Amino acid sequence: MARKVVLAGAALALAGCGDGRLSHAAYVKRADAVCSAFATRVPLLTRPKSYDAVAAYVERTLPLYADALDKLKALKPPRADEPAVQAWLAADAAVAAALRTLRAAALRKDPAATNDAANALQGRSLDARKAASALGLQACASP
DSSP, rough: HHHHHHHHHHHHHHHHOSOOOOOOHHHHHHHHHHHHHHHHOOHHHHHOOOOHHHHHHHHHHHHHHHHHHHHHHHHHOOGHHHHHHHHHHHHHHHHHHHHHHHHHHHHTTTTHHHHHHHHHHHHHHHHHHHHHHHOOOOOGGOO
């Protein structure tokens, strides 16, 4: 009988721990895997030759970025990491918004707006990489 009580107590204790949250190490590993997969699918754009090239790059990249962001949002970090993860994901959402702004400026063929949007995108990307690095992420903190 005592054995059944101990086993029942252990089962209850485990049931209470099953909130689906990952350990910090597991979260980092899975998040970095998402970022690595994204990076292999999207080459960096270097010195585009035209507004159309910029717009086409964003049109190819943005859906993949949004998909990666959705996968990252689905991961459950440990409670202790929750504020830092939320800050990082907010920074990543700002990158997505900056990509949309860049696309719109390129489609208008507006040199000043395209330049401003590209600079803003670089700043938002840097913010996201810093936030990822603060969590101990490697692939997500890489350009």
